[in-house]
Amino acid sequence: MNILSGHIAAIEAHGSIAIVDVSVAAHHFTATLLGSPEHLANWQIGQAVQLLFKETEVALAKNLSGQISLRNRLPGTIVAIEIGQVLTRAIIDMGGLQISSIITSRSARGLQLAIGDAIEGLVKSNEMSLMLAEEA
Incomplete structure (x- = not known):
């Protein structure tokens, strides 16, 4: 599980849906939250939160260009890789x-992933969860 500490930077809500932007250091992430309007009203700009998302929800891309509907495009460099029979971390x-990202080893081989590669992690905003920092 990826767990990042940050602060709520912006909230866009309507009814039972909220899109919440979270700042983590110099990076920005977006989470889509569902809940009652009363529950969503508890989230406030500036609140300290933990952003959680599964390693298996982080797709990887090399040389991605153009537009894509995913809200979370996370550019970085591979610093470690563990290639297994079926899965690769x-x-x-x-x-x-x-x-951290876990993808199939078939995909890792197809992308020819190696330490030092520039890649983008891709995570849909509905796969991001938020928890108040005090609850973590």
Whole structure:
């Protein structure tokens, strides 16, 4: 599980849906939250939060160009890689902030992933979860 500490930078809400932007160091992430309007009203700009997302929800891309609907495009460099029979774990450094991705080894071989490669981690905003920092 990737767990990053940050602060809520912006909130766009309507009814039971909120899009929440979270600043983590110099990086910005977006989470889509669902809940009752009363529950969503508890989130406030400036609140300290933990941003959580599964390693298996981080897709990897090399040489990605053009537009894409994913809100979280996380550019970085592979600093470690463990290639297994079925799954591969890659550790991505984003200028001092590290996240982990687990993809199929078939995909890792197809991308010819190696330490030092410039890549982008891709995570849909609905795969991001938020937790108040005090609850973490």
